[in-house]
Amino acid sequence: MNHKKLSNLHKIGAVSSLSGVPTPTLRVWEQRYQTFQPQKTESKHRLFTDDDVLKATLLKRLTEQGHGISNIANLATTDLNNLLQQQQETNQRKARTGLQGQSASVAVIGLTLAARIESKKFTLSFNNQAIRITDIFSNLTQALAATFQTKTQILLIHTNSLDAGVQVDIHRLAKINNSLQVIVLYNYGQEPVIESMKRSGMIVRREPISDSDLADLINSLRVVDTESSAAHLPSGTIIPARKYDDIELMRVAGISSDILCECPRHVAEIITQLASFEQYSRDCLNKSTEDAHLHSYLSTVSGSARALFESALEMVAKHEGIDLRALSK
Numbered sequence: 001m002n003h004k005k006l007s008n009l010h011k012i013g014a015v016s017s018l019s020g021v022p023t024p025t026l027r028v029w030e031q032r033y034q035t036f037q038p039q040k041t042e043s044k045h046r047l048f049t050d051d052d053v054l055k056a057t058l059l060k061r062l063t064e065q066g067h068g069i070s071n072i073a074n075l076a077t078t079d080l081n082n083l084l085q086q087q088q089e090t091n092q093r094k095a096r097t098g099l100q101g102q103s104a105s106v107a108v109i110g111l112t113l114a115a116r117i118e119s120k121k122f123t124l125s126f127n128n129q130a131i132r133i134t135d136i137f138s139n140l141t142q143a144l145a146a147t148f149q150t151k152t153q154i155l156l157i158h159t160n161s162l163d164a165g166v167q168v169d170i171h172r173l174a175k176i177n178n179s180l181q182v183i184v185l186y187n188y189g190q191e192p193v194i195e196s197m198k199r200s201g202m203i204v205r206r207e208p209i210s211d212s213d214l215a216d217l218i219n220s221l222r223v224v225d226t227e228s229s230a231a232h233l234p235s236g237t238i239i240p241a242r243k244y245d246d247i248e249l250m251r252v253a254g255i256s257s258d259i260l261c262e263c264p265r266h267v268a269e270i271i272t273q274l275a276s277f278e279q280y281s282r283d284c285l286n287k288s289t290e291d292a293h294l295h296s297y298l299s300t301v302s303g304s305a306r307a308l309f310e311s312a313l314e315m316v317a318k319h320e321g322i323d324l325r326a327l328s329k
Contacts, residue, residue: 009039009047018115019056026056033073035059050111050138051077057115058084064120077136084118085132104222104238105150107135107177109143110158113185117156122211131218140169148177153238154221155182162189162204167197174202180238181221185209201241203282220282220299239303242275243310244268244324252313255322264320267313274306 016023029035035055038046058080063069065087072080108114114136116122134150137143140159155174159166162184174182182202186194189206197204203217221238244252252268281299317324 008050010049010053012038012046012048015048015053015056018053018112019060020119021056021060029056029059029069029073033070035073050115054111054115054118054136055080057118061118061120062087081114081118081133081136085134104131104154104218105134105152106131106154106156106218107137107143107148107152107179108133108156109137109140109173110185111136111138113156113158116211122215140166140173143173144169144176152177153180154218155179156185156218157182158185158207160187162186162193162197164190164193167193170197170202171200180240182241183217183221185214198279199245216293216296217282220296220303222300239300240307240310242306244271244313246272246275248324252317252322252324263316264313264322267309267316271306271309271313274302274309278302278306 010018012023012026015021016026021029026036030038036048036052038048038052040046055077058077059069059072061084062072062080065084067083072083075083106117108117114133117131117133134152135143135146135148137146140157155170155177157170170182170184173179184197184202184204185207186204187207189204194204203221205213205217209217249268249272253265255264278299281295281302284295314324316322
């Protein structure tokens with residue numbers, strides 16, 4: 001057994017710690033229902049996979065909600081996840097007393113990250129905001145080769161190393177699935193790559209990151225919950241990533257000197273300022289636990305406003321006969 005394989009395997013104590021399922025319970029599920037089929041070392045230690053960690057987490061959540069273990073012990077992780085999401089949507093509909101924000105659809109790349117998101121502990125830290133896990137993949141290669149069950153608003157990705165090759169794969173995945181936002185958690189990364197991804201509108205954070213901080217990052221992507229939200233940006237939906245980078249906005253601002261109306265320049269400058277403050281607020285999220293919720297709200301407000309002004313820019317450009325697509329070349 002090589003070191004690469006060992007790095008993705010866990011002893012039963014680690015599975016218990018990650019999933020919240022007591023070790024004796026894991027042994028019962030393995031022996032009575034054959035839920036897991038761990039590998040064994042020469043010294044007879046059982047080693048469990050990342051998929052086993054996710055399965056244990058899902059089984060714990062479902063049994064807590066009243067499902068009999070004998071009925072679900074042998075289901076695949078995809079089926080367990082779908083069952084959990086159906087249960088959560090039913091509970092949310094029962095608890096809903098008025099019109100509230102829509103649930104955010106999330107595809108998770110990384111099994112241990114998926115187990116974490118599916119855990120009750122994370123759900124509690126998310127303050128009951130609705131998220132719906134639509135797809136779960138082991139890694140980027142598997143995600144790129146797969147067909148997603150549905151259009152995903154948020155890509156939540158974990159990668160051990162973040163280099164130029166991984167960056168290309170992440171951009172490809174986001175483009176293929178037309179995802180609105182991307183959150184990348186990494187262990188080791190190259191600074192130029194990290195900065196480039198941030199400039200493109202992605203949220204990039206180095207592990208470890210707490211459940212509450214991760215929940216704040218996800219919340220910062222949702223349109224602010226106010227009665228004055230625009231009709232095309234309803235409360236609770238996901239704020240689109242930036243449509244125009246700083247270079248494109250500078251070109252728009254330069255064009256306006258050649259026409260009578262100065263609106264393109266003013267709107268472009270406002271978008272640049274809002275995008276800068278949006279990024280500043282996101283960067284502040286992990287710097288101060290006490291201020292995390294405040295910066296999450298500030299990021300949400302500025303992101304919502306930035307998306308609205310991008311729509312306004314497109315209206316102004318159409319009125320003035322400016323081809324924004326030509327400026328992006």
